[in-house]
Structure formats: C-alpha cells, structure tokens
Amino acid sequence: MEIIVCVKRVPDVAEVEVEVDRSGRALERQDLAYGINEWDNFAIEAAVSLVEAHGGRSTAVTVGGPEDEEVLRRALAMGVNEALHLCDPAFAGADAHGVALLLQRAIAARPFDLVLTGAISSDQRNGQVGGMLAALLGIPQVALATELKVENGRAVVRHEVEGGLERVVELDLPALVSVQTGINEPRYVSVRGIRKVADQAIPVLDAASLGLDAAQAQALLAQVRIEELFLPQRGKGAEMLEGSDEEKVLKLIERLRERGGL
Amino acid sequence: MSASDVTLPAPAAQDLLGLPAPAFHLAMLVLAAAAFGFILWKRARLLLQGAPDPRLDRIGTRLARLLFLGFGQARQPRYPAAGVLHILIFAGFLILSLRSLTLLGEGFSAGFALPGLAGRAGAAYASLKDWTALVVLACCVVAAVRRALFAPARYHDRHARKSHAREAYVILGLISLLMVADALYEGAALAGSGGAGPRLPLASAAALCLGGLPDAALGVLHLSAFWIHNAALLFFLCYLPVSKHFHVITSLPNVFLLDLRAGGAVKPPRHGAVDQGAAEALGVGRLEGFTWKHLLDFYTCTDCGRCSDQCPAYATGTLLSPRMISIKCRDLAYQCFPLLGATVPPEERPALVGDVIAAGEIWSCTTCGACEEVCPVLIEYVDKIVDLRRFLVDQGDVPPSLQKPLAALEKHGNPYGKMARKRGDWAGGGEEGGSGVRVLKEGESADLLFFTDSCVAYDPRLQRIGQALGALFGAAGLDCGTLGKDEVDSGHEARRMGEEGLFETLRDKNLEALGRRTFARLVTADPHAMSALKNDGYGLAQPILHHSQLLAELLAAGRLVPGPLGDERVYTFHDPCYLGRHNGEFAAPRAVLSALPGLRLVEMARARSRSFCCGGGSLYLFSEVECEARMGELRLCMAEEAGAQVIVTACPFCLLNLEDAIKTSGREGRMEVLDLAELVVRSLNRGVVG
Numbered sequence: 038m039e040i041i042v043c044v045k046r047v048p049d050v051a052e053v054e055v056e057v058d059r060s061g062r063a064l065e066r067q068d069l070a071y072g073i074n075e076w077d078n079f080a081i082e083a084a085v086s087l088v089e090a091h092g093g094r095s096t097a098v099t100v101g102g103p104e105d106e107e108v109l110r111r112a113l114a115m116g117v118n119e120a121l122h123l124c125d126p127a128f129a130g131a132d133a134h135g136v137a138l139l140l141q142r143a144i145a146a147r148p149f150d151l152v153l154t155g156a157i158s159s160d161q162r163n164g165q166v167g168g169m170l171a172a173l174l175g176i177p178q179v180a181l182a183t184e185l186k187v188e189n190g191r192a193v194v195r196h197e198v199e200g201g202l203e204r205v206v207e208l209d210l211p212a213l214v215s216v217q218t219g220i221n222e223p224r225y226v227s228v229r230g231i232r233k234v235a236d237q238a239i240p241v242l243d244a245a246s247l248g249l250d251a252a253q254a255q256a257l258l259a260q261v262r263i264e265e266l267f268l269p270q271r272g273k274g275a276e277m278l279e280g281s282d283e284e285k286v287l288k289l290i291e292r293l294r295e296r297g298g299l
Numbered sequence: 300m301s302a303s304d305v306t307l308p309a310p311a312a313q314d315l316l317g318l319p320a321p322a323f324h325l326a327m328l329v330l331a332a333a334a335f336g337f338i339l340w341k342r343a344r345l346l347l348q349g350a351p352d353p354r355l356d357r358i359g360t361r362l363a364r365l366l367f368l369g370f371g372q373a374r375q376p377r378y379p380a381a382g383v384l385h386i387l388i389f390a391g392f393l394i395l396s397l398r399s400l401t402l403l404g405e406g407f408s409a410g411f412a413l414p415g416l417a418g419r420a421g422a423a424y425a426s427l428k429d430w431t432a433l434v435v436l437a438c439c440v441v442a443a444v445r446r447a448l449f450a451p452a453r454y455h456d457r458h459a460r461k462s463h464a465r466e467a468y469v470i471l472g473l474i475s476l477l478m479v480a481d482a483l484y485e486g487a488a489l490a491g492s493g494g495a496g497p498r499l500p501l502a503s504a505a506a507l508c509l510g511g512l513p514d515a516a517l518g519v520l521h522l523s524a525f526w527i528h529n530a531a532l533l534f535f536l537c538y539l540p541v542s543k544h545f546h547v548i549t550s551l552p553n554v555f556l557l558d559l560r561a562g563g564a565v566k567p568p569r570h571g572a573v574d575q576g577a578a579e580a581l582g583v584g585r586l587e588g589f590t591w592k593h594l595l596d597f598y599t600c601t602d603c604g605r606c607s608d609q610c611p612a613y614a615t616g617t618l619l620s621p622r623m624i625s626i627k628c629r630d631l632a633y634q635c636f637p638l639l640g641a642t643v644p645p646e647e648r649p650a651l652v653g654d655v656i657a658a659g660e661i662w663s664c665t666t667c668g669a670c671e672e673v674c675p676v677l678i679e680y681v682d683k684i685v686d687l688r689r690f691l692v693d694q695g696d697v698p699p700s701l702q703k704p705l706a707a708l709e710k711h712g713n714p715y716g717k718m719a720r721k722r723g724d725w726a727g728g729g730e731e732g733g734s735g736v737r738v739l740k741e742g743e744s745a746d747l748l749f750f751t752d753s754c755v756a757y758d759p760r761l762q763r764i765g766q767a768l769g770a771l772f773g774a775a776g777l778d779c780g781t782l783g784k785d786e787v788d789s790g791h792e793a794r795r796m797g798e799e800g801l802f803e804t805l806r807d808k809n810l811e812a813l814g815r816r817t818f819a820r821l822v823t824a825d826p827h828a829m830s831a832l833k834n835d836g837y838g839l840a841q842p843i844l845h846h847s848q849l850l851a852e853l854l855a856a857g858r859l860v861p862g863p864l865g866d867e868r869v870y871t872f873h874d875p876c877y878l879g880r881h882n883g884e885f886a887a888p889r890a891v892l893s894a895l896p897g898l899r900l901v902e903m904a905r906a907r908s909r910s911f912c913c914g915g916g917s918l919y920l921f922s923e924v925e926c927e928a929r930m931g932e933l934r935l936c937m938a939e940e941a942g943a944q945v946i947v948t949a950c951p952f953c954l955l956n957l958e959d960a961i962k963t964s965g966r967e968g969r970m971e972v973l974d975l976a977e978l979v980v981r982s983l984n985r986g987v988v989g
Binding site: 049051052053054068071072115222223224225226227228229231232 | 581694709715
C-alpha cells in the first residue's frame with residue numbers, strides 16, 4: 038500500500054506570548070520555536086502503523102522553505118519510508134488552495150492508495166487543504182477521522198460529525214483522510230532517532246519540476262493575502278477574590294447581587 | 300579432639316558400603332564439586348554475555364567497602380530484628396566454616412585438625428565453635444518461628460506470583476540439621492567419655508540426652524551424625540545456586556564490585572563505547588543488554604523485600620516493586636539459560652520489556668534511590684530503570700504525558716514550553732534585578748554563577764526561591780549573576796527518563812553558555828541540577844554548590860545575621876533525594892537550620908539517607924502514574940507523626956509536591972512548606988527588625 042502523508046511545520050505558540058512583526062501581517066519569528074503540526078503527528082503515526090500492518094511504503098510531503106525540512110526528518114525518524122520537500126521561493130505566501138495545488142501536482146505523479154493529512158494546522162486554522170487536495174486529485178475524502186482501518190482495498194473510517202456524533206463510513210481507495218488528534222498514540226521521536234536519519238536524502242521539488250512557471254506561480258498560489266494580523270483587545274481584567282473559601286463565596290454572592298445576577 | 304576418640308570409632312577408619320571411608324568421602328566430594336561447578340558454569344554463561352561494566356578500579360576502596368558492608372554487615376541493623384539474626388547467623392557461618400573444613404578432613408584422616416587448630420588453640424576453637432553452633436541453632440529457630448508467625452509485611456510482595464518461603468524453610472532446616480548433626484557427632488563422643496561441661500554447651504546438651512545409651516549405639520550415632528553432617532553440607536553447597544540463597548556465594552563479590560561512581564550519576568548507555576549513539580538500539584531490551592554486574596545483581600537478590608519496603612512507588616501502590624525487577628529478571632534468566640538444555644534463543648523468549656517488566660513499572664520510578672540505599676547486598680536499581688527507559692525511548696514508546704515536556708525541552712529548553720527569552724525574567728526586569736542577581740551577558744564575569752534551572756526560572760511559586768536567594772546574596776554582598784536566556788534545562792530528568800540524546804544536547808548548550816562567562820563558583824537551588832552539573836559529565840572546573848551549602852557558609856562566616864523567628868511552630872527538615880541520598884549532603888541544611896535562633900526542630904523517623912521521596916522532580920510533575928496514594932501526602936503524615944507543622948526543604952520540586960499535598964489533603968492552614976532560603980530570609984528580616 039502506498040501512503041502519502043502531508044505535514045506542516047508550525048510555530049509552537051501554546052505557552053508563548055506572540056507578537057506581530059512590523060509589517061503587521063506576520064508574527065515576530067525571532068523567539069518562536071517551530072515543530073510538527075500536532076494533527077500531522079497523528080497522521081504520520083497512522084501512516085507508519087498502516088504500513089507496519091499491511092506492508093507498502095509511506096511518504097511524507099511538505100510545502101515550505103529549507104528550514105521546514107526538519108518536520109520531514111522527524112517523519113522519517115518516526116518511520117515513514119521516504120520524504121518529499123516541495124521547496125521554492127516562488128511558493129512563499131501560498132494560501133490553502135495554493136498548497137493543495139502544489140501537493141496535488143507532486144502526489145498525482147506518483148502511485149498512491151491513501152493520502153493522509155492533519156485535520157487542521159495549528160497556525161492558520163483553515164482546515165481547507167485536505168478537502169481541496171481531495172477535490173484536485175479527484176478522490177473521495179473523509180474529514181476528522183478518529184479511527185482508520187484498511188480492509189480489502191477499502192478504508193473504514195470512524196469520524197466526527199456535527200453535534201458530537203460519530204459516524205463510521207467505508208470508502209474505496211484511493212482516498213484522502215484528514216486525521217483528528219487522538220486517533221492513535223504517536224510514537225516518541227528521540228533526538229537520537231532524528232540523528233539516525235540525518236543522512237537520508239530528501240528529494241526537493243521546485244516550481245519547474247512541478248510544471249509551474251516560477252514567475253507566474255505567486256499569482257496562482259497566493260490568491261488569499263493577509264491584510265492585517267493583530268492581537269485582540271484585552272478585555273477588562275478579571276477580579277481575584279481573596280480570603281477563606283467561605284469569605285470568597287460570600288464575596289461572590291455579593292458581586293452577583295450587585296450586578297443583578299441574583 | 301576429645302578423649303572420646305579412644306572409645307568411639309573414627310569415621311575415616313570405617314568402611315562404608317564396602318568402600319574405605321576416605322574413598323567414599325572422596326567420591327562424595329568429587330560428585331558435589333562437579334555438580335556445584337556445573338551449576339556455577341551454567342549460571343556464569345549469562346554473565347559472560349552481559350554488557351561490559353568496568354568494576355575493578357580502586358581495589359583498596361573496594362576492599363574497605365567489602366570489609367565494612369560485606370563482612371561488617373553494616374546495612375543489616377537498619378532492620379533490627381532481622382538484621383541481628385542475620386549478623387549472628389553470618390558470623391556463625393564464618394566461624395563454623397573452619398569446623399566444616401575440619402569435618403571434611405576427618406573423612407580422610409582420623410583426628411584431622413586444620414593447621415594452627417591443634418592443641419590449645421584447637422580446644423579454644425572447639426569451645427567457640429560449640430557456643431556459635433548453639434547461637435546459630437537458636438537463631439534458626441527464632442527465624443523460622445518469626446517467618447511462620449510474625450512475618451513482616453515486606454516478606455509478601457503484592458506483585459509476587461510465588462513465594463520463596465519454602466526455600467527459606469529448607470535453608471533454615473539445613474543449617475539446623477548441620478548444627479544438630481555436629482552436636483550429635485560430638486555429643487555421642489562426650490557421652491561415651493563423660494567430658495561434658497559448659498565449655499561445650501551444645502555438644503554437652505546432646506551428650507546429656509544420649510546418656511545411658513550403650514557404647515555400640517553411641518558409636519552408630521557418632522558415625523551416622525558425621526556422614527549426615529557432611530552430606531548435608533555438600534547438598535547445601537549445591538542447593539545455594541539454585542535457590543534464593545545464591546547470595547551466600549554471590550553477595551560478597553557483589554559488594555566488592557559495587558558502583559564507586561559519584562552518587563546520583565547515571566551509567567552511560569554502554570560502557571566503553573566511543574559513540575554512544577552509534578548502536579543499533581539503545582538501552583536494555585533483553586537480558587544480555589544488562590551489564591554482567593547487573594545480571595549478577597539478579598542472582599544476588601535475597602528476596603528480603605527491604606528495597607520495596609523503602610520504595611515510595613511501592614508505598615503508593617504503583618505497579619513498581621524494585622524487588623520484583625530482580626526476582627522476575629532472575630526467573631527469566633533461569634528460564635532462558637536453564638541448567639539442563641540449550642539456551643532459549645532471544646526470539647523465543649518472553650519480551651523483557653512488555654511481558655516480564657511492564658512499561659508502567661519502568662515509568663513509576665522516581666530514581667530516589669531509597670531501594671539502593673537499603674539493599675544489604677548493594678543491588679543497583681536506578682541504572683537498570685534508566686537503561687530500560689532508554690530502550691523504551693529508543694522504540695518511541697513514551698507515555699503521551701511525558702512526550703509533551705520532552706518535546707518542549709527540545710524546542711524551548713524548558714519542559715513547560717515557555718519562551719527561552721523569558722528565562723531570566725524572574726530576577727526582575729531581565730537586566731539588573733532588585734534581587735541581587737544580574738543577568739550576565741557573554742564575556743561578563745561574576746564571583747558566583749547562579750544556575751536557576753527551568754523550574755526556578757519559570758514556575759511562579761518557585762521563582763520566589765530564586766528571589767529569596769537573590770535577596771540573601773545581596774545581603775551578604777555577593778557578586779552573583781545568571782545565564783538568563785542562554786541557560787537551558789540541566790537535562791537531569793531528560794537523562795533519567797532515558798532521553799540520552801536530548802540530555803547531551805541540553806548539556807552542550809549549557810556548557811557553551813557557561814564557557815562564555817567567567818565565574819569562580821556555581822550555585823543552584825535545585826539538587827537535581829547540582830547533581831547533573833557535578834555527576835552527569837558536565838566536567839566543570841569550578842566548585843558546584845547547593846544553596847544550602849552556600850547559606851551554611853555565609854551564616855558561619857557571619858555574613859548573614861539571622862534573628863529570632865518568634866515562631867512557636869515545630870519545624871522539620873525533608874531531605875531531598877538528590878541532595879542527601881545521592882550526593883551525601885545531610886549536614887549543610889541542618890547547619891543552616893541550627894544557625895537560626897529559636898527554631899524548634901524535630902527529625903522525622905525517615906530522615907537523612909532514609910528520606911521518603913516527595914513524588915519526584917521536573918518531568919515527574921507531568922507524568923501520570925497510576926497510584927493509590929500520593930507520595931507527598933504520605934510524607935506529610937510522617938512530618939505530622941514527628942510533631943512538625945512546618946516542613947523545610949531545599950529542593951524546588953519537594954516544595955511543589957509537598958505544597959500540592961497540603962492542598963489535596965486539606966491541610967491548608969495547618970501545615971506549611973518552605974524552602975531553606977525562604978526561611979533564612981524570614982529570619983534575617985526579623986534580625987533587621989529586632
């Protein structure tokens with residue numbers, strides 16, 4: 038079975054106070070640490086364990102600059118067999134559709150049974166690439182998968198639907214499945230594991246090798262442009278109630294009364 | 300020999316089963332020696348396949364430790380009842396070994412005596428031996444009764460699938476049989492000659508019982524007792540290496556081969572390997588991955604249960620029982636390297652990690668070292684646990700709760716995932732803090748370098764320890780700086796979690812930052828960081844201090860002048876594992892406490908080297924181990940039993956864990972936990988005011 042897993046390098050902003058840079062359109066990158074998009078980590082684990090169970094080959098693909106190679110190394114350390122780096126200055130600023138287009142051109146040229154993506158990326162939070170890529174490849178897609186099995190050339194997918202419901206669907210391969218967190222327990226990647234794949238060659242595909250004219254690529258790939266990026270206005274600060282538990286409760290009741298809550 | 304030799308037949312002079320006694324005796328000896336040698340050879344096969352482990356350095360120190368801990372049985376009295384019994388039986392074993400040799404000799408030649416044990420010396424030894432035999436016999440009876448009726452809880456491990464009680468009774472029975480047989484052998488002779496007396500209490504008692512028997516019956520008894528004694532002795536020898544009493548043979552070598560590296564150090568993944576990362580797999584995933592010494596540990600375990608009795612993970616009901624690590628690995632070793640038949644190939648064995656030892660056991664250890672501290676035969680556990688973790692990490696098998704902090708350490712240099720840039724902010728403003736600690740830029744110097752480590756740098760509660768220390772350094776007029784954003788985590792926990800590569804990355808970053816600043820001494824408030832900087836291959840030339848050591852020094856020199864605390868509450872000191880047990884510093888924090896006027900101080904029953912882990916530091920705060928009770932809450936109970944309301948500690952993680960325990964156990968307002976530095980600040984402020 039041939040599995041393609043699409044991954045993205047994102048800034049880790051969970052415990053970080055982000056700042057907008059002078060352009061007003063991007064984050065101040067200096068103090069940010071980057072890593073694999075959390076959802077993609079689950080997609081890689083799904084790809085690796087499917088190949089472990091059924092045989093075949095898994096390939097990780099990313100669109101990004103030279104520094105983004107690190108997530109491909111990480112995927113190799115987790116056990117994917119190959120990696121593919123779509124890298125060209127002309128790809129800068131690509132929007133979701135642009136990224137999907139680049140991925141489609143790279144993937145369509147190869148044999149594949151299953152394409153996996155993360156459900157969403159933690160930085161842009163569009164959640165669009167999976168759907169667009171499936172449409173461009175002309176294959177069926179299931180989003181927000183929480184369980185994924187492959188049986189007799191078909192994928193059986195459990196996934197989240199509206200209203201807290203879950204549904205099990207079956208679809209013919211080839212197909213695209215975008216993966217929700219919690220679908221598995223991704224294996225740990227040790228520093229030594231990364232070092233072990235440091236010498237593995239990662240082919241780089243530029244605009245030309247994807248059949249794109251670098252001069253015109255920008256207009257095609259970056260149709261959605263960021264106008265302004267800003268931190269929301271801070272609301273009025275919360276009030277911390279002091280004292281013993283009993284005093285705190287009394288103060289809370291008092292506040293609620295004052296403001297007509299009781 | 301007594302006058303009885305005249306009247307009763309000597310064993311060596313009689314024929315047995317048609318053979319002259321010496322020939323029969325020789326056959327017995329050869330058979331036993333062959334069986335014993337065969338068993339030892341089979342046992343040694345596994346050791347020969349173990350990983351390398353250099354243990355023959357510093358022979359003088361090793362001999363001294365052997366004398367003190369081995370022959371001196373120095374760790375036995377930690378459990379007074381069992382300890383005294385064991386010391387008596389062990390001493391008896393040493394004294395009676397001469398008697399055993401003599402009796403083996405008597406099988407060949409009548410009236411045989413060891414060189415130097417003839418004449419008056421022989422008579423003196425005969426008396427000593429007889430008194431010893433009496434004591435040993437009494438000890439065996441007491442030990443058997445104790446095991447049968449008053450067995451301590453530690454004898455039964457809740458994770459054990461089978462009991463070794465039967466083996467214990469067999470051994471006690473065999474020892475008793477040896478004592479009784481020798482008593483009858485001598486007693487029969489005494490009864491014949493009338494030489495009984497207090498000089499030979501046990502033999503005389505036997506003689507008394509045998510009084511009145513005809514000489515012929517005494518002769519038969521005399522001879523039978525002799526042969527029973529020697530047969531039992533040789534059986535005993537061969538039974539040892541197939542029972543838990545293998546320790547009778549292996550424990551003294553095991554003590555001699557003890558780990559002489561600095562306390563708290565972790566063994567490298569593979570001794571002697573130039574590139575630790577080069578191996579195909581890291582850590583221990585099968586028996587032969589253990590070092591030969593660690594395999595010898597398994598053979599040596601006496602199943603006494605003291606390790607698990609002291610283990611905080613066992614006390615809180617986790618999956619871990621250190622004793623069972625040894626027992627299960629020994630069972631696996633005997634199963635895969637059987638006495639008869641071929642070695643079981645690795646692919647046909649149960650998996651060491653997974654089938655034999657569960658991942659849950661491996662992750663439950665806080666590496667506090669209580670098990671190693673108490674083990675009478677110096678079995679090592681922490682290094683084994685770390686080796687097993689290295690294997691799990693290498694396989695990618697790390698609990699999700701630990702993956703996040705490990706990833707954060709890699710990306711941000713701290714387990715919280717906070718920004719590296721903010722690391723020095725605790726000192727106040729980043730540049731010249733009001734705390735007396737300044738952030739050193741590259742190329743700058745200070746007398747004292749304060750290594751904060753991640754917890755004191757980022758945790759709001761623990762930042763107060765750094766600030767308290769800063770105030771004290773300021774008050775003492777010290778010139779103190781920190782690395783600020785250029786510092787990363789010491790890597791202490793990363794290493795103990797088995798993430799050797801991450802540890803090396805962190806260490807190298809710190810070494811680079813430290814190398815670009817000049818300082819005379821380094822101090823830290825975190826014993827884990829101190830231990831890592833001292834023992835984990837940082838190789839710094841400057842002295843590395845824990846803040847308790849520096850504070851003791853400043854108080855002794857009068858550079859800090861404390862005032863009366865004016866606090867009626869009773870204080871106790873909780874020894875952090877990596878300050879006390881692992882690095883031997885028990886005195887400095889106590890010197891600080893005793894320098895504070897008017898402090899009412901008590902010691903907990905489990906103080907100093909017996910201290911009970913708070914629950915563990917750094918990454919343990921993120922790990923979710925299944926347990927029935929929290930270590931911190933148990934520790935609070937111990938402080939309460941000692942009558943204390945305030946627990947003083949000297950480790951940021953002890954502080955966090957114990958403070959959490961106060962909240963979760965509803966002791967808020969009744970108990971308080973303080974860092975040593977915070978207490979000194981309180982006392983100092985009183986001093987200024989008063």
